[in-house]
Amino acid sequence: MPEKVLLIDDEKEFLTNLSERMELRGMQVKTAATADSAVSALDGNDYDAIVLDLQMPDMNGIEMLKAIKVRHPDMQVILLTGHATVEAGIQAMKLGAMDFMEKPADIDSLTEKIKKAQAKKMVIVEKRAADKVSDILSHKGW
Amino acid sequence: MNQSEAASREGLQFFGRVSASVSHEIKNVFAVINEAAGLIGDLTTMAERGMPIKPERLKRASDAIQGQIRRGDAIVKNMNAFAHSTDEDVREVNLGEILQLTLALTTRLADMKQIRLIAGHCEPVSLKANPFDLMRLLHSSIAAALDSLSAGDSLVVGVEPAGHGASFSLSAPGKDAPLANDEAFSALARSMGAAVSVDEASGTSLLRLRAAGTR
Missing domain, CATH: 1.10.287 (Helix Hairpins)
Structure with a gap:
Protein backbone atom coordinates (compact mmCIF):
# COMPACT_ATOMS: atom_id res chain seq x y z
CA MET A 1 0.00 0.00 0.00
CA PRO A 2 1.51 3.40 -0.94
CA GLU A 3 2.46 5.61 1.99
CA LYS A 4 0.38 8.81 2.20
CA VAL A 5 2.52 11.76 3.23
CA LEU A 6 1.93 15.45 3.88
CA LEU A 7 5.05 17.61 3.43
CA ILE A 8 4.96 21.01 5.17
CA ASP A 9 7.77 23.48 4.39
CA ASP A 10 7.89 27.12 3.26
CA GLU A 11 10.70 26.44 0.73
CA LYS A 12 8.63 25.79 -2.40
CA GLU A 13 11.50 24.38 -4.50
CA PHE A 14 12.34 22.02 -1.65
CA LEU A 15 8.72 20.83 -1.59
CA THR A 16 8.58 20.39 -5.38
CA ASN A 17 11.77 18.37 -5.67
CA LEU A 18 11.35 16.27 -2.52
CA SER A 19 7.72 15.43 -3.30
CA GLU A 20 8.70 14.36 -6.84
CA ARG A 21 11.42 12.09 -5.42
CA MET A 22 9.01 10.59 -2.91
CA GLU A 23 6.42 9.98 -5.66
CA LEU A 24 9.10 8.22 -7.72
CA ARG A 25 9.45 5.92 -4.70
CA GLY A 26 5.75 5.10 -4.85
CA MET A 27 4.42 7.44 -2.17
CA GLN A 28 1.30 9.61 -2.42
CA VAL A 29 2.41 13.11 -1.45
CA LYS A 30 0.58 16.36 -0.72
CA THR A 31 2.46 19.56 0.01
CA ALA A 32 1.74 22.72 2.01
CA ALA A 33 3.89 25.86 2.08
CA THR A 34 1.84 27.84 4.62
CA ALA A 35 0.04 27.16 7.89
CA ASP A 36 -3.35 27.73 6.26
CA SER A 37 -2.68 25.31 3.42
CA ALA A 38 -1.34 22.77 5.94
CA VAL A 39 -4.58 23.00 7.95
CA SER A 40 -6.65 22.62 4.74
CA ALA A 41 -4.54 19.65 3.64
CA LEU A 42 -5.12 18.00 7.03
CA ASP A 43 -8.90 18.47 7.01
CA GLY A 44 -10.65 15.37 5.83
CA ASN A 45 -7.46 13.65 4.67
CA ASP A 46 -5.67 10.78 6.28
CA TYR A 47 -1.89 10.47 6.15
CA ASP A 48 0.57 7.87 7.30
CA ALA A 49 3.10 10.58 8.11
CA ILE A 50 3.59 14.33 8.15
CA VAL A 51 7.05 15.70 7.40
CA LEU A 52 7.17 19.11 9.06
CA ASP A 53 9.76 21.91 8.90
CA LEU A 54 10.56 23.26 12.35
CA GLN A 55 10.99 26.92 11.38
CA MET A 56 8.66 28.63 8.95
CA PRO A 57 7.58 32.24 8.52
CA ASP A 58 3.94 31.90 9.48
CA MET A 59 4.16 29.03 11.93
CA ASN A 60 6.39 27.57 14.54
CA GLY A 61 6.89 23.86 13.84
CA ILE A 62 6.59 22.97 17.53
CA GLU A 63 3.24 24.83 17.77
CA MET A 64 2.09 23.12 14.57
CA LEU A 65 3.13 19.74 16.02
CA LYS A 66 1.09 20.44 19.17
CA ALA A 67 -1.94 21.44 17.07
CA ILE A 68 -1.66 18.31 14.90
CA LYS A 69 -1.35 16.05 17.94
CA VAL A 70 -4.46 17.61 19.56
CA ARG A 71 -6.60 17.00 16.49
CA HIS A 72 -4.92 13.82 15.22
CA PRO A 73 -3.27 12.09 18.19
CA ASP A 74 -2.25 9.02 16.16
CA MET A 75 -0.59 11.05 13.39
CA GLN A 76 3.09 10.23 12.95
CA VAL A 77 5.10 13.45 12.58
CA ILE A 78 8.70 13.62 11.41
CA LEU A 79 10.32 17.00 12.04
CA LEU A 80 12.88 18.40 9.61
CA THR A 81 15.09 21.31 10.55
CA GLY A 82 18.11 23.28 9.43
CA HIS A 83 19.50 23.09 12.94
CA ALA A 84 18.90 19.92 14.88
CA THR A 85 19.78 20.92 18.42
CA VAL A 86 19.50 18.21 21.05
CA GLU A 87 17.09 20.42 23.04
CA ALA A 88 14.75 20.92 20.07
CA GLY A 89 14.85 17.17 19.37
CA ILE A 90 14.01 16.28 22.97
CA GLN A 91 11.19 18.84 23.03
CA ALA A 92 9.75 17.50 19.76
CA MET A 93 9.89 13.88 20.95
CA LYS A 94 8.24 14.83 24.26
CA LEU A 95 5.43 16.44 22.27
CA GLY A 96 4.88 13.24 20.35
CA ALA A 97 7.01 13.62 17.21
CA MET A 98 7.96 10.23 15.82
CA ASP A 99 11.40 11.37 14.71
CA PHE A 100 13.64 14.35 14.07
CA MET A 101 15.91 14.87 11.05
CA GLU A 102 18.41 17.50 10.06
CA LYS A 103 18.35 19.21 6.64
CA PRO A 104 19.65 18.29 4.12
CA ALA A 105 18.05 14.91 4.74
CA ASP A 106 19.05 11.62 3.14
CA ILE A 107 16.08 10.39 1.06
CA ASP A 108 16.68 6.74 1.97
CA SER A 109 16.64 7.53 5.71
CA LEU A 110 13.52 9.65 5.27
CA THR A 111 11.82 6.92 3.24
CA GLU A 112 12.68 4.36 5.93
CA LYS A 113 11.19 6.59 8.65
CA ILE A 114 8.02 7.11 6.58
CA LYS A 115 7.65 3.33 6.15
CA LYS A 116 8.08 2.93 9.91
CA ALA A 117 5.44 5.63 10.44
CA GLN A 118 3.00 3.74 8.23
CA ALA A 119 3.68 0.47 10.06
CA LYS A 120 3.25 2.19 13.43
CA LYS A 121 0.00 3.75 12.32
CA MET A 122 -1.33 0.40 11.05
CA VAL A 123 -0.58 -1.18 14.43
CA ILE A 124 -2.50 1.63 16.16
CA VAL A 125 -5.47 1.29 13.78
CA GLU A 126 -5.53 -2.52 14.12
CA LYS A 127 -5.31 -2.30 17.91
CA ARG A 128 -8.18 0.19 17.97
CA ALA A 129 -10.28 -2.10 15.77
CA ALA A 130 -9.46 -5.10 18.00
CA ASP A 131 -10.36 -3.08 21.12
CA LYS A 132 -13.65 -2.09 19.53
CA VAL A 133 -14.51 -5.69 18.67
CA SER A 134 -13.54 -6.80 22.16
CA ASP A 135 -15.70 -4.01 23.63
CA ILE A 136 -18.70 -5.01 21.51
CA LEU A 137 -18.26 -8.67 22.44
CA SER A 138 -18.05 -7.93 26.16
CA HIS A 139 -21.18 -5.73 26.05
CA LYS A 140 -23.12 -8.34 24.16
CA GLY A 141 -22.07 -10.89 26.74
CA TRP A 142 -20.51 -13.21 24.17
CA MET B 1 30.79 42.40 34.66
CA SER B 85 33.16 44.85 9.60
CA THR B 86 35.29 44.01 12.64
CA ASP B 87 38.60 44.56 10.78
CA GLU B 88 39.00 48.22 11.73
CA ASP B 89 37.81 50.04 14.78
CA VAL B 90 36.75 53.30 13.14
CA ARG B 91 36.76 54.16 9.44
CA GLU B 92 34.84 56.13 6.86
CA VAL B 93 31.64 54.16 6.39
CA ASN B 94 29.24 54.39 3.43
CA LEU B 95 25.89 54.35 5.25
CA GLY B 96 23.91 53.33 2.18
CA GLU B 97 26.05 50.19 1.87
CA ILE B 98 25.80 49.50 5.60
CA LEU B 99 22.01 49.87 5.39
CA GLN B 100 21.76 47.45 2.42
CA LEU B 101 23.96 44.90 4.18
CA THR B 102 22.05 45.18 7.46
CA LEU B 103 18.73 44.82 5.63
CA ALA B 104 20.03 41.70 3.87
CA LEU B 105 21.15 40.22 7.19
CA THR B 106 17.83 41.07 8.83
CA THR B 107 15.51 39.87 6.06
CA ARG B 108 15.13 36.38 7.52
CA LEU B 109 14.05 37.84 10.86
CA ALA B 110 11.45 39.95 9.02
CA ASP B 111 10.37 36.97 6.89
CA MET B 112 9.77 34.89 10.02
CA LYS B 113 7.42 37.63 11.23
CA GLN B 114 5.90 37.96 7.72
CA ILE B 115 6.88 41.63 7.55
CA ARG B 116 8.28 43.14 4.35
CA LEU B 117 11.58 44.95 4.80
CA ILE B 118 12.09 47.72 2.24
CA ALA B 119 15.05 49.99 1.54
CA GLY B 120 13.53 53.48 1.38
CA HIS B 121 15.03 56.83 0.44
CA CYS B 122 18.84 56.54 0.56
CA GLU B 123 20.95 59.65 -0.02
CA PRO B 124 24.69 59.23 -0.48
CA VAL B 125 26.19 59.77 2.95
CA SER B 126 29.23 58.54 4.80
CA LEU B 127 30.69 59.21 8.20
CA LYS B 128 33.48 58.05 10.46
CA ALA B 129 32.19 55.22 12.61
CA ASN B 130 32.81 51.71 13.81
CA PRO B 131 31.01 49.67 11.10
CA PHE B 132 30.30 46.68 13.37
CA ASP B 133 28.75 48.86 16.10
CA LEU B 134 26.79 50.73 13.46
CA MET B 135 25.33 47.51 12.08
CA ARG B 136 24.53 46.31 15.59
CA LEU B 137 22.68 49.54 16.31
CA LEU B 138 20.82 49.49 12.99
CA HIS B 139 19.99 45.78 13.33
CA SER B 140 18.69 46.41 16.87
CA SER B 141 16.56 49.32 15.64
CA ILE B 142 15.05 47.16 12.88
CA ALA B 143 14.48 44.24 15.29
CA ALA B 144 12.78 46.59 17.79
CA ALA B 145 10.64 48.08 15.00
CA LEU B 146 9.66 44.60 13.76
CA ASP B 147 8.55 43.71 17.31
CA SER B 148 6.06 46.57 17.20
CA LEU B 149 4.56 45.51 13.84
CA SER B 150 2.27 42.69 12.72
CA ALA B 151 2.25 40.10 9.96
CA GLY B 152 1.48 41.75 6.62
CA ASP B 153 3.04 45.11 7.56
CA SER B 154 6.02 46.69 5.77
CA LEU B 155 8.98 48.43 7.36
CA VAL B 156 10.75 51.07 5.27
CA VAL B 157 14.28 52.04 6.28
CA GLY B 158 16.22 54.91 4.66
CA VAL B 159 19.24 57.09 5.34
CA GLU B 160 20.16 60.73 4.72
CA PRO B 161 22.71 63.29 5.88
CA ALA B 162 21.76 65.28 8.99
CA GLY B 163 23.98 68.14 10.20
CA HIS B 164 27.46 66.77 10.92
CA GLY B 165 26.17 63.23 10.92
CA ALA B 166 23.41 61.20 9.40
CA SER B 167 20.02 59.88 10.23
CA PHE B 168 18.33 56.56 9.53
CA SER B 169 14.55 56.73 9.13
CA LEU B 170 12.17 53.90 10.00
CA SER B 171 8.50 53.96 9.08
CA ALA B 172 5.68 51.50 8.55
CA PRO B 173 3.04 52.73 6.07
CA GLY B 174 -0.33 53.13 7.77
CA LYS B 175 1.14 52.63 11.25
CA ASP B 176 2.45 54.83 14.06
CA ALA B 177 6.16 55.58 14.15
CA PRO B 178 7.87 52.25 14.92
CA LEU B 179 10.29 53.07 17.75
CA ALA B 180 7.99 55.47 19.63
CA ASN B 181 8.01 54.74 23.39
CA ASP B 182 10.64 52.02 23.03
CA GLU B 183 12.70 53.01 26.05
CA ALA B 184 14.91 49.91 25.89
CA PHE B 185 16.05 50.69 22.36
CA SER B 186 16.42 54.43 23.12
CA ALA B 187 18.73 53.52 26.02
CA LEU B 188 20.80 51.27 23.74
CA ALA B 189 21.02 54.05 21.13
CA ARG B 190 22.15 56.56 23.78
CA SER B 191 24.79 54.15 25.06
CA MET B 192 26.14 53.94 21.50
CA GLY B 193 26.19 57.71 20.98
CA ALA B 194 23.01 57.89 18.89
CA ALA B 195 19.62 59.43 19.59
CA VAL B 196 16.09 58.44 18.68
CA SER B 197 13.43 60.98 17.80
CA VAL B 198 9.91 60.51 16.54
CA ASP B 199 8.02 62.56 13.95
CA GLU B 200 4.46 61.60 14.78
CA ALA B 201 2.98 63.54 11.84
CA SER B 202 4.80 61.40 9.27
CA GLY B 203 4.90 58.27 11.45
CA THR B 204 8.67 58.16 11.13
CA SER B 205 11.30 57.37 13.73
CA LEU B 206 14.74 58.86 13.22
CA LEU B 207 17.95 57.33 14.47
CA ARG B 208 20.47 60.18 14.50
CA LEU B 209 24.19 59.48 14.43
CA ARG B 210 27.19 61.72 14.87
CA ALA B 211 30.51 61.01 13.22
CA ALA B 212 32.97 59.36 15.61
CA GLY B 213 34.95 62.01 17.50
CA THR B 214 32.40 64.84 16.97
CA ARG B 215 30.08 66.26 19.59
Whole structure:
Protein backbone atom coordinates (compact mmCIF):
# COMPACT_ATOMS: atom_id res chain seq x y z
CA MET A 1 0.00 0.00 0.00
CA PRO A 2 1.51 3.40 -0.94
CA GLU A 3 2.46 5.61 1.99
CA LYS A 4 0.38 8.81 2.20
CA VAL A 5 2.52 11.76 3.23
CA LEU A 6 1.93 15.45 3.88
CA LEU A 7 5.05 17.61 3.43
CA ILE A 8 4.96 21.01 5.17
CA ASP A 9 7.77 23.48 4.39
CA ASP A 10 7.89 27.12 3.26
CA GLU A 11 10.70 26.44 0.73
CA LYS A 12 8.63 25.79 -2.40
CA GLU A 13 11.50 24.38 -4.50
CA PHE A 14 12.34 22.02 -1.65
CA LEU A 15 8.72 20.83 -1.59
CA THR A 16 8.58 20.39 -5.38
CA ASN A 17 11.77 18.37 -5.67
CA LEU A 18 11.35 16.27 -2.52
CA SER A 19 7.72 15.43 -3.30
CA GLU A 20 8.70 14.36 -6.84
CA ARG A 21 11.42 12.09 -5.42
CA MET A 22 9.01 10.59 -2.91
CA GLU A 23 6.42 9.98 -5.66
CA LEU A 24 9.10 8.22 -7.72
CA ARG A 25 9.45 5.92 -4.70
CA GLY A 26 5.75 5.10 -4.85
CA MET A 27 4.42 7.44 -2.17
CA GLN A 28 1.30 9.61 -2.42
CA VAL A 29 2.41 13.11 -1.45
CA LYS A 30 0.58 16.36 -0.72
CA THR A 31 2.46 19.56 0.01
CA ALA A 32 1.74 22.72 2.01
CA ALA A 33 3.89 25.86 2.08
CA THR A 34 1.84 27.84 4.62
CA ALA A 35 0.04 27.16 7.89
CA ASP A 36 -3.35 27.73 6.26
CA SER A 37 -2.68 25.31 3.42
CA ALA A 38 -1.34 22.77 5.94
CA VAL A 39 -4.58 23.00 7.95
CA SER A 40 -6.65 22.62 4.74
CA ALA A 41 -4.54 19.65 3.64
CA LEU A 42 -5.12 18.00 7.03
CA ASP A 43 -8.90 18.47 7.01
CA GLY A 44 -10.65 15.37 5.83
CA ASN A 45 -7.46 13.65 4.67
CA ASP A 46 -5.67 10.78 6.28
CA TYR A 47 -1.89 10.47 6.15
CA ASP A 48 0.57 7.87 7.30
CA ALA A 49 3.10 10.58 8.11
CA ILE A 50 3.59 14.33 8.15
CA VAL A 51 7.05 15.70 7.40
CA LEU A 52 7.17 19.11 9.06
CA ASP A 53 9.76 21.91 8.90
CA LEU A 54 10.56 23.26 12.35
CA GLN A 55 10.99 26.92 11.38
CA MET A 56 8.66 28.63 8.95
CA PRO A 57 7.58 32.24 8.52
CA ASP A 58 3.94 31.90 9.48
CA MET A 59 4.16 29.03 11.93
CA ASN A 60 6.39 27.57 14.54
CA GLY A 61 6.89 23.86 13.84
CA ILE A 62 6.59 22.97 17.53
CA GLU A 63 3.24 24.83 17.77
CA MET A 64 2.09 23.12 14.57
CA LEU A 65 3.13 19.74 16.02
CA LYS A 66 1.09 20.44 19.17
CA ALA A 67 -1.94 21.44 17.07
CA ILE A 68 -1.66 18.31 14.90
CA LYS A 69 -1.35 16.05 17.94
CA VAL A 70 -4.46 17.61 19.56
CA ARG A 71 -6.60 17.00 16.49
CA HIS A 72 -4.92 13.82 15.22
CA PRO A 73 -3.27 12.09 18.19
CA ASP A 74 -2.25 9.02 16.16
CA MET A 75 -0.59 11.05 13.39
CA GLN A 76 3.09 10.23 12.95
CA VAL A 77 5.10 13.45 12.58
CA ILE A 78 8.70 13.62 11.41
CA LEU A 79 10.32 17.00 12.04
CA LEU A 80 12.88 18.40 9.61
CA THR A 81 15.09 21.31 10.55
CA GLY A 82 18.11 23.28 9.43
CA HIS A 83 19.50 23.09 12.94
CA ALA A 84 18.90 19.92 14.88
CA THR A 85 19.78 20.92 18.42
CA VAL A 86 19.50 18.21 21.05
CA GLU A 87 17.09 20.42 23.04
CA ALA A 88 14.75 20.92 20.07
CA GLY A 89 14.85 17.17 19.37
CA ILE A 90 14.01 16.28 22.97
CA GLN A 91 11.19 18.84 23.03
CA ALA A 92 9.75 17.50 19.76
CA MET A 93 9.89 13.88 20.95
CA LYS A 94 8.24 14.83 24.26
CA LEU A 95 5.43 16.44 22.27
CA GLY A 96 4.88 13.24 20.35
CA ALA A 97 7.01 13.62 17.21
CA MET A 98 7.96 10.23 15.82
CA ASP A 99 11.40 11.37 14.71
CA PHE A 100 13.64 14.35 14.07
CA MET A 101 15.91 14.87 11.05
CA GLU A 102 18.41 17.50 10.06
CA LYS A 103 18.35 19.21 6.64
CA PRO A 104 19.65 18.29 4.12
CA ALA A 105 18.05 14.91 4.74
CA ASP A 106 19.05 11.62 3.14
CA ILE A 107 16.08 10.39 1.06
CA ASP A 108 16.68 6.74 1.97
CA SER A 109 16.64 7.53 5.71
CA LEU A 110 13.52 9.65 5.27
CA THR A 111 11.82 6.92 3.24
CA GLU A 112 12.68 4.36 5.93
CA LYS A 113 11.19 6.59 8.65
CA ILE A 114 8.02 7.11 6.58
CA LYS A 115 7.65 3.33 6.15
CA LYS A 116 8.08 2.93 9.91
CA ALA A 117 5.44 5.63 10.44
CA GLN A 118 3.00 3.74 8.23
CA ALA A 119 3.68 0.47 10.06
CA LYS A 120 3.25 2.19 13.43
CA LYS A 121 0.00 3.75 12.32
CA MET A 122 -1.33 0.40 11.05
CA VAL A 123 -0.58 -1.18 14.43
CA ILE A 124 -2.50 1.63 16.16
CA VAL A 125 -5.47 1.29 13.78
CA GLU A 126 -5.53 -2.52 14.12
CA LYS A 127 -5.31 -2.30 17.91
CA ARG A 128 -8.18 0.19 17.97
CA ALA A 129 -10.28 -2.10 15.77
CA ALA A 130 -9.46 -5.10 18.00
CA ASP A 131 -10.36 -3.08 21.12
CA LYS A 132 -13.65 -2.09 19.53
CA VAL A 133 -14.51 -5.69 18.67
CA SER A 134 -13.54 -6.80 22.16
CA ASP A 135 -15.70 -4.01 23.63
CA ILE A 136 -18.70 -5.01 21.51
CA LEU A 137 -18.26 -8.67 22.44
CA SER A 138 -18.05 -7.93 26.16
CA HIS A 139 -21.18 -5.73 26.05
CA LYS A 140 -23.12 -8.34 24.16
CA GLY A 141 -22.07 -10.89 26.74
CA TRP A 142 -20.51 -13.21 24.17
CA MET B 1 30.79 42.40 34.66
CA ASN B 2 31.89 46.00 33.96
CA GLN B 3 30.44 48.22 31.23
CA SER B 4 33.16 47.41 28.69
CA GLU B 5 32.81 43.65 29.26
CA ALA B 6 29.02 43.93 28.96
CA ALA B 7 29.33 45.84 25.65
CA SER B 8 31.80 43.27 24.34
CA ARG B 9 29.47 40.43 25.33
CA GLU B 10 26.49 42.14 23.65
CA GLY B 11 28.59 42.56 20.49
CA LEU B 12 29.47 38.88 20.57
CA GLN B 13 25.80 37.95 21.07
CA PHE B 14 24.87 40.08 18.05
CA PHE B 15 27.56 38.36 15.96
CA GLY B 16 26.21 35.00 17.15
CA ARG B 17 22.59 35.86 16.28
CA VAL B 18 23.52 36.94 12.76
CA SER B 19 25.78 33.88 12.25
CA ALA B 20 23.02 31.52 13.44
CA SER B 21 20.49 33.10 11.08
CA VAL B 22 22.91 32.96 8.13
CA SER B 23 23.88 29.33 8.80
CA HIS B 24 20.19 28.43 8.94
CA GLU B 25 19.63 30.06 5.54
CA ILE B 26 22.61 28.20 4.09
CA LYS B 27 21.20 24.91 5.42
CA ASN B 28 17.96 25.66 3.56
CA VAL B 29 19.94 26.33 0.38
CA PHE B 30 21.77 22.99 0.80
CA ALA B 31 18.46 21.22 1.42
CA VAL B 32 16.99 22.44 -1.90
CA ILE B 33 20.20 21.61 -3.79
CA ASN B 34 20.24 18.16 -2.15
CA GLU B 35 16.71 17.37 -3.35
CA ALA B 36 17.16 18.87 -6.84
CA ALA B 37 20.47 17.02 -7.38
CA GLY B 38 18.87 13.87 -5.91
CA LEU B 39 15.99 14.20 -8.37
CA ILE B 40 18.40 14.46 -11.30
CA GLY B 41 20.07 11.30 -9.96
CA ASP B 42 16.72 9.51 -9.68
CA LEU B 43 15.73 10.53 -13.22
CA THR B 44 19.12 9.40 -14.57
CA THR B 45 18.68 6.00 -12.93
CA MET B 46 15.23 5.73 -14.54
CA ALA B 47 16.69 6.67 -17.95
CA GLU B 48 19.38 3.99 -17.53
CA ARG B 49 16.57 1.48 -17.02
CA GLY B 50 15.03 2.57 -20.32
CA MET B 51 12.22 4.69 -18.89
CA PRO B 52 11.42 7.84 -20.89
CA ILE B 53 12.33 11.08 -19.08
CA LYS B 54 10.91 14.47 -19.98
CA PRO B 55 13.79 16.95 -20.48
CA GLU B 56 11.83 19.71 -18.71
CA ARG B 57 11.97 17.73 -15.45
CA LEU B 58 15.76 17.72 -15.64
CA LYS B 59 15.83 21.40 -16.61
CA ARG B 60 13.60 22.39 -13.69
CA ALA B 61 15.84 20.57 -11.24
CA SER B 62 18.99 22.02 -12.80
CA ASP B 63 17.49 25.55 -12.72
CA ALA B 64 16.66 25.05 -9.04
CA ILE B 65 20.29 24.15 -8.31
CA GLN B 66 21.62 27.19 -10.18
CA GLY B 67 19.12 29.49 -8.47
CA GLN B 68 20.08 28.15 -5.04
CA ILE B 69 23.79 28.55 -5.79
CA ARG B 70 23.14 32.24 -6.61
CA ARG B 71 21.11 32.55 -3.40
CA GLY B 72 23.85 30.86 -1.36
CA ASP B 73 26.55 33.01 -2.96
CA ALA B 74 24.69 36.21 -2.01
CA ILE B 75 24.24 34.95 1.57
CA VAL B 76 27.94 34.09 1.90
CA LYS B 77 29.02 37.45 0.36
CA ASN B 78 26.90 39.30 2.91
CA MET B 79 28.27 37.18 5.77
CA ASN B 80 31.81 37.86 4.56
CA ALA B 81 31.20 41.63 4.45
CA PHE B 82 29.66 41.42 7.92
CA ALA B 83 32.63 39.44 9.28
CA HIS B 84 35.05 42.04 7.84
CA SER B 85 33.16 44.85 9.60
CA THR B 86 35.29 44.01 12.64
CA ASP B 87 38.60 44.56 10.78
CA GLU B 88 39.00 48.22 11.73
CA ASP B 89 37.81 50.04 14.78
CA VAL B 90 36.75 53.30 13.14
CA ARG B 91 36.76 54.16 9.44
CA GLU B 92 34.84 56.13 6.86
CA VAL B 93 31.64 54.16 6.39
CA ASN B 94 29.24 54.39 3.43
CA LEU B 95 25.89 54.35 5.25
CA GLY B 96 23.91 53.33 2.18
CA GLU B 97 26.05 50.19 1.87
CA ILE B 98 25.80 49.50 5.60
CA LEU B 99 22.01 49.87 5.39
CA GLN B 100 21.76 47.45 2.42
CA LEU B 101 23.96 44.90 4.18
CA THR B 102 22.05 45.18 7.46
CA LEU B 103 18.73 44.82 5.63
CA ALA B 104 20.03 41.70 3.87
CA LEU B 105 21.15 40.22 7.19
CA THR B 106 17.83 41.07 8.83
CA THR B 107 15.51 39.87 6.06
CA ARG B 108 15.13 36.38 7.52
CA LEU B 109 14.05 37.84 10.86
CA ALA B 110 11.45 39.95 9.02
CA ASP B 111 10.37 36.97 6.89
CA MET B 112 9.77 34.89 10.02
CA LYS B 113 7.42 37.63 11.23
CA GLN B 114 5.90 37.96 7.72
CA ILE B 115 6.88 41.63 7.55
CA ARG B 116 8.28 43.14 4.35
CA LEU B 117 11.58 44.95 4.80
CA ILE B 118 12.09 47.72 2.24
CA ALA B 119 15.05 49.99 1.54
CA GLY B 120 13.53 53.48 1.38
CA HIS B 121 15.03 56.83 0.44
CA CYS B 122 18.84 56.54 0.56
CA GLU B 123 20.95 59.65 -0.02
CA PRO B 124 24.69 59.23 -0.48
CA VAL B 125 26.19 59.77 2.95
CA SER B 126 29.23 58.54 4.80
CA LEU B 127 30.69 59.21 8.20
CA LYS B 128 33.48 58.05 10.46
CA ALA B 129 32.19 55.22 12.61
CA ASN B 130 32.81 51.71 13.81
CA PRO B 131 31.01 49.67 11.10
CA PHE B 132 30.30 46.68 13.37
CA ASP B 133 28.75 48.86 16.10
CA LEU B 134 26.79 50.73 13.46
CA MET B 135 25.33 47.51 12.08
CA ARG B 136 24.53 46.31 15.59
CA LEU B 137 22.68 49.54 16.31
CA LEU B 138 20.82 49.49 12.99
CA HIS B 139 19.99 45.78 13.33
CA SER B 140 18.69 46.41 16.87
CA SER B 141 16.56 49.32 15.64
CA ILE B 142 15.05 47.16 12.88
CA ALA B 143 14.48 44.24 15.29
CA ALA B 144 12.78 46.59 17.79
CA ALA B 145 10.64 48.08 15.00
CA LEU B 146 9.66 44.60 13.76
CA ASP B 147 8.55 43.71 17.31
CA SER B 148 6.06 46.57 17.20
CA LEU B 149 4.56 45.51 13.84
CA SER B 150 2.27 42.69 12.72
CA ALA B 151 2.25 40.10 9.96
CA GLY B 152 1.48 41.75 6.62
CA ASP B 153 3.04 45.11 7.56
CA SER B 154 6.02 46.69 5.77
CA LEU B 155 8.98 48.43 7.36
CA VAL B 156 10.75 51.07 5.27
CA VAL B 157 14.28 52.04 6.28
CA GLY B 158 16.22 54.91 4.66
CA VAL B 159 19.24 57.09 5.34
CA GLU B 160 20.16 60.73 4.72
CA PRO B 161 22.71 63.29 5.88
CA ALA B 162 21.76 65.28 8.99
CA GLY B 163 23.98 68.14 10.20
CA HIS B 164 27.46 66.77 10.92
CA GLY B 165 26.17 63.23 10.92
CA ALA B 166 23.41 61.20 9.40
CA SER B 167 20.02 59.88 10.23
CA PHE B 168 18.33 56.56 9.53
CA SER B 169 14.55 56.73 9.13
CA LEU B 170 12.17 53.90 10.00
CA SER B 171 8.50 53.96 9.08
CA ALA B 172 5.68 51.50 8.55
CA PRO B 173 3.04 52.73 6.07
CA GLY B 174 -0.33 53.13 7.77
CA LYS B 175 1.14 52.63 11.25
CA ASP B 176 2.45 54.83 14.06
CA ALA B 177 6.16 55.58 14.15
CA PRO B 178 7.87 52.25 14.92
CA LEU B 179 10.29 53.07 17.75
CA ALA B 180 7.99 55.47 19.63
CA ASN B 181 8.01 54.74 23.39
CA ASP B 182 10.64 52.02 23.03
CA GLU B 183 12.70 53.01 26.05
CA ALA B 184 14.91 49.91 25.89
CA PHE B 185 16.05 50.69 22.36
CA SER B 186 16.42 54.43 23.12
CA ALA B 187 18.73 53.52 26.02
CA LEU B 188 20.80 51.27 23.74
CA ALA B 189 21.02 54.05 21.13
CA ARG B 190 22.15 56.56 23.78
CA SER B 191 24.79 54.15 25.06
CA MET B 192 26.14 53.94 21.50
CA GLY B 193 26.19 57.71 20.98
CA ALA B 194 23.01 57.89 18.89
CA ALA B 195 19.62 59.43 19.59
CA VAL B 196 16.09 58.44 18.68
CA SER B 197 13.43 60.98 17.80
CA VAL B 198 9.91 60.51 16.54
CA ASP B 199 8.02 62.56 13.95
CA GLU B 200 4.46 61.60 14.78
CA ALA B 201 2.98 63.54 11.84
CA SER B 202 4.80 61.40 9.27
CA GLY B 203 4.90 58.27 11.45
CA THR B 204 8.67 58.16 11.13
CA SER B 205 11.30 57.37 13.73
CA LEU B 206 14.74 58.86 13.22
CA LEU B 207 17.95 57.33 14.47
CA ARG B 208 20.47 60.18 14.50
CA LEU B 209 24.19 59.48 14.43
CA ARG B 210 27.19 61.72 14.87
CA ALA B 211 30.51 61.01 13.22
CA ALA B 212 32.97 59.36 15.61
CA GLY B 213 34.95 62.01 17.50
CA THR B 214 32.40 64.84 16.97
CA ARG B 215 30.08 66.26 19.59
